[in-house]
Amino acid sequence: MAVAAPPPAAPAPSDPLIQYYRDVRQRNLQLAKDRYKVGFKVRTQEFIRGRGTLAVVIDDICMGCTHCFDNCAFESIAMVDRKFALPEYSYTSRKAVIIEENCVGCEKCAIVCPVDAITMVTKHGFEVKEGRVVQAGAPPRPLPVAAPAKSAAAPAPSAGSEPPSGDPKREGD
Amino acid sequence: MAVTETEYGPGRTIPHPVMFRVLDSEAEDTTIPEIKVVHKAEVAYYPGCVDYYDVEMQFSHMNYGDTNHGIIFDSSIKLLRAVGIEPMVLDRSFMKCCGHDQLWQGKVDVFEKMRDYNTRIIKMLGVKTLVTSCAEGYRTFRLDYKLDGVRVVHITQFLYERGLRIPPQPETARKVRVAYQDPCRSCRQMPVGAVYEEPRELIKRVDNAELVELKTFRADAQCCGVAQMMYCNDKTKGLTRKRMDEATEVQADYLLTACPKCLTHFGCLHHENRWKPGEERYGYKVMDITQFLAERLPGDYPTGGNVDARRKEPPLPGRKGGGS
Numbered sequence: 001m002a003v004a005a006p007p008p009a010a011p012a013p014s015d016p017l018i019q020y021y022r023d024v025r026q027r028n029l030q031l032a033k034d035r036y037k038v039g040f041k042v043r044t045q046e047f048i049r050g051r052g053t054l055a056v057v058i059d060d061i062c063m064g065c066t067h068c069f070d071n072c073a074f075e076s077i078a079m080v081d082r083k084f085a086l087p088e089y090s091y092t093s094r095k096a097v098i099i100e101e102n103c104v105g106c107e108k109c110a111i112v113c114p115v116d117a118i119t120m121v122t123k124h125g126f127e128v129k130e131g132r133v134v135q136a137g138a139p140p141r142p143l144p145v146a147a148p149a150k151s152a153a154a155p156a157p158s159a160g161s162e163p164p165s166g167d168p169k170r171e172g173d
Numbered sequence: 174m175a176v177t178e179t180e181y182g183p184g185r186t187i188p189h190p191v192m193f194r195v196l197d198s199e200a201e202d203t204t205i206p207e208i209k210v211v212h213k214a215e216v217a218y219y220p221g222c223v224d225y226y227d228v229e230m231q232f233s234h235m236n237y238g239d240t241n242h243g244i245i246f247d248s249s250i251k252l253l254r255a256v257g258i259e260p261m262v263l264d265r266s267f268m269k270c271c272g273h274d275q276l277w278q279g280k281v282d283v284f285e286k287m288r289d290y291n292t293r294i295i296k297m298l299g300v301k302t303l304v305t306s307c308a309e310g311y312r313t314f315r316l317d318y319k320l321d322g323v324r325v326v327h328i329t330q331f332l333y334e335r336g337l338r339i340p341p342q343p344e345t346a347r348k349v350r351v352a353y354q355d356p357c358r359s360c361r362q363m364p365v366g367a368v369y370e371e372p373r374e375l376i377k378r379v380d381n382a383e384l385v386e387l388k389t390f391r392a393d394a395q396c397c398g399v400a401q402m403m404y405c406n407d408k409t410k411g412l413t414r415k416r417m418d419e420a421t422e423v424q425a426d427y428l429l430t431a432c433p434k435c436l437t438h439f440g441c442l443h444h445e446n447r448w449k450p451g452e453e454r455y456g457y458k459v460m461d462i463t464q465f466l467a468e469r470l471p472g473d474y475p476t477g478g479n480v481d482a483r484r485k486e487p488p489l490p491g492r493k494g495g496g497s
Contacts, residue, residue: 018475020211024262025476032224035195
């Protein structure tokens with residue numbers, strides 16, 4: 001049935017077709033790995049250094065449902081009892097508290113919060129520019145990748161000590 | 174992507190795996206490279222993103238070494254050769270992702286870029302029949318692309334109509350019970366050309382395999398739990414578990430599927446529940462239907478297979494990776 005039918009095809013790449021299939025296969029395997037290298041780097045950097053954002057709980061809205069506490073992957077949310085005093089009476093209520101050292105700004109708590117009591121703010125040294133979080137003082141996004149890398153490096157050291165290549169957002173996508 | 178990134182909605186709120194970044198970034202560059210196809214044919218095989226799944230699974234430590242997606246590529250080539258077809262491989266060095274995930278996540282602009290690019294390449298190479306081994310690719314190429322004059326078939330349909338014959342298995346081979354999971358994309362979400370019969374007919378052609386139906390099947394079939402790679406949490410894992418328990422109930426030896434994503438999610442849970450070597454929750458194997466059929470054919474994989482020495486001993490799940 002097979003047109004070129006050498007069933008023990010393993011040691012016989014003499015058939016150009018089999019050679020073709022093998023080349024394509026190996027090229028694809030390598031391609032997938034190569035293309036992933038960029039993604040690895042971005043995600044690792046994001047997880048280690050954070051995205052430059054921080055979660056903030058608004059106490060008035062938080063109802064202490066512990067959804068964010070359950071969902072935080074970095075153990076950066078604690079549930080504490082807080083005392084509140086109104087003119088008539090006082091009461092205690094459970095609220096979420098962000099442990100800022102651990103927060104990487106993954107937004108997961110803000111997503112799961114049923115009453116939207118968690119908002120994301122930028123960390124110190126970051127700012128929102130053109131709808132994305134960038135390091136404060138970083139040069140604007142260069143349009144071509146290669147050309148303005150040198151020219152943009154000139155105003156950068158005055159504003160921030162970080163080199164422009166250290167911004168994970170711009171390497172990412 | 175900077176301008177088109179939505180501030181709210183699913184595209185924003187769901188933490189994406191690295192794979193989406195990689196696939197999205199493919200759409201950025203739409204210049205057509207110089208394509209050197211050594212073997213041109215009217216039948217083209219599109220493997221999809223199987224290699225990317227492997228790398229993604231390795232990176233996220235989900236089921237490294239346990240589920241082999243790349244074998245779908247190898248098996249499909251072997252099966253197509255067995256029915257006398259020497260396909261041209263539309264590989265990822267010049268094709269892009271079919272854009273299924275992007276479309277279903279609402280990133281329509283990214284999808285349209287991929288669609289236009291892929292359509293141009295397919296027209297340019299003069300493909301008459303596009304064979305895909307991925308249920309999502311089948312749906313996307315058939316419904317969401319406008320490929321006039323190109324026949325898009327799932328590989329099970331193609332093998333069925335070409336009359337794939339599985340030679341008799343050796344006497345020593347024991348009877349196996351095989352369950353088939355209908356992927357939603359190639360079955361109940363296809364208004365035309367739903368692939369219900371063909372995989373079942375192909376399984377019946379293996380003489381030592383007995384086809385058993387799961388509790389829900391065909392158009393009723395329950396989802397594998399996750400659509401695409403959208404999200405993974407306890408709810409989706411619960412759905413996956415429910416589906417895999419159905420296979421345990423019918424005492425299946427193999428749980429087959431025709432969709433690499435189903436394979437990912439089943440394989441993930443299958444790996445997680447293999448706590449110790451002898452204490453598996455799920456005693457059956459999860460694999461793609463092409464792999465199941467190709468293993469029953471004589472001969473080697475013409476593509477050489479994706480041999481990775483580390484694959485031979487998959488680590489047990491857990492932080493330590495089973496070591497010590």
